[in-house]
Amino acid sequence: MLHYPGLRAVLLAVLTSLLLSGCAVVELLDAVALNPTKHREATGVRPSTLKLHRTLLVADLHADTLMLDRGGMKGIQQRHRYGHADVPRWREGNVGLQVLTVATVTPVPYSEPLNGGWILPNAQWVLAPLQGWPPRTWWNSRQHALHQAYKWRVNADGQALTAIRTREDLAAFLSANYRNTRAGWIPKSPSTQPVATVLGLEGSHALRLHYLDSDTQIATRVKEFRDAGFRMLALTHRFDNELAGASEGSRRCGVTPLGHRLLREMERQQMICDLAHASSRTISEVLETYPDLPVMVSHGGIAFDACKGDEAASRLLSVDQARAIAKRGGIIGIGLWPEVLGEAEPELAAQMIKRCLADPCIGPQHVALGSDMDGSVLAAFAANNWCMLTEELRDLPEGTLRDVMGGNVIRFFQKHLP
Numbered sequence: 001m002l003h004y005p006g007l008r009a010v011l012l013a014v015l016t017s018l019l020l021s022g023c024a025v026v027e028l029l030d031a032v033a034l035n036p037t038k039h040r041e042a043t044g045v046r047p048s049t050l051k052l053h054r055t056l057l058v059a060d061l062h063a064d065t066l067m068l069d070r071g072g073m074k075g076i077q078q079r080h081r082y083g084h085a086d087v088p089r090w091r092e093g094n095v096g097l098q099v100l101t102v103a104t105v106t107p108v109p110y111s112e113p114l115n116g117g118w119i120l121p122n123a124q125w126v127l128a129p130l131q132g133w134p135p136r137t138w139w140n141s142r143q144h145a146l147h148q149a150y151k152w153r154v155n156a157d158g159q160a161l162t163a164i165r166t167r168e169d170l171a172a173f174l175s176a177n178y179r180n181t182r183a184g185w186i187p188k189s190p191s192t193q194p195v196a197t198v199l200g201l202e203g204s205h206a207l208r209l210h211y212l213d214s215d216t217q218i219a220t221r222v223k224e225f226r227d228a229g230f231r232m233l234a235l236t237h238r239f240d241n242e243l244a245g246a247s248e249g250s251r252r253c254g255v256t257p258l259g260h261r262l263l264r265e266m267e268r269q270q271m272i273c274d275l276a277h278a279s280s281r282t283i284s285e286v287l288e289t290y291p292d293l294p295v296m297v298s299h300g301g302i303a304f305d306a307c308k309g310d311e312a313a314s315r316l317l318s319v320d321q322a323r324a325i326a327k328r329g330g331i332i333g334i335g336l337w338p339e340v341l342g343e344a345e346p347e348l349a350a351q352m353i354k355r356c357l358a359d360p361c362i363g364p365q366h367v368a369l370g371s372d373m374d375g376s377v378l379a380a381f382a383a384n385n386w387c388m389l390t391e392e393l394r395d396l397p398e399g400t401l402r403d404v405m406g407g408n409v410i411r412f413f414q415k416h417l418p
């Protein structure tokens, strides 16, 4: 307790200015370094493509936008000139459903292989204090994830964003905002209607299960995340953890005994397993051991040309893995950033999508979009310019184009949400 009002005011002023300058530092980082965009304007899009695009329901399986405040708890609802995504840009890009994903531990610098036994420093340990998040979120990844889930709930009040937790939520959202025509779901008023949003976790180390003993405790912890809104859990992020090996991890092992206990609980609580960032062994073991668990890859790509050397540790699925995921009814979100495409070009994303469509064992029902916008990547375009991808896919039959751009994701959630 301070008894000197003058000193208290000075301390308050110092703390406030540190906080304000912290936010300014994050905004500067965000604008100049974290989330650049290759094509800032949608060039080469024909007026007829734009007209078709305005009738689409675009669904994107991965954006990390909750990690950044951009002006506060509801900053996501304002339009920003930097970063990749916010509600006005989703509306402009005809995004009807956006999965918002929560990352808690991000090792930097991004070296290959990433962790080599260490994961310091952590970008979130920097972003959380600089943005003035509660101190409990600075060091504890569970608290960090739950804080982002709280932000998601505060924003997803049905006006700008609509929280989707169940099939009923999705059905109500679609019937309120879309016309269900023979061609597909057509938005009633794309510039003003809300955007549906599903919550996903990028790296289940945030559940901190290694501090728990019994299966009852694990079930309670999974329920805590489920109650907070999470419906998709990825076992790993960019490093091996106590649950499973990651594709960029140092050991790239499979699922650990603790990971199996989590997966069994995910099946019981109807959670979806996101295999993005998982090692090859983890992917195979999940597919073999849990035939009834819904699986997807929220963001990544497919190595249609054989990988060599270090590329084996990349974010690309092998063709066989992609086929196995499709056979299981899973969907694969194709990314827009250079590590999966070679260059951040809409044309290259379209080429990868078309190769999936041409493969009889993957096919048109299992390909989706997984942009990784606001995930510290160079994106081909920001969320308002999805029409650039529509342009590259214009030669597809309209039904296939609609499925890839959103229909497959809607059907997946209609089937697998609780």
Ligand SMILES: [Zn+2]
Residues within 6 Å of the ligand: 202, 276, 277, 299, 372, 375
């Ligand atoms: Zn990721």
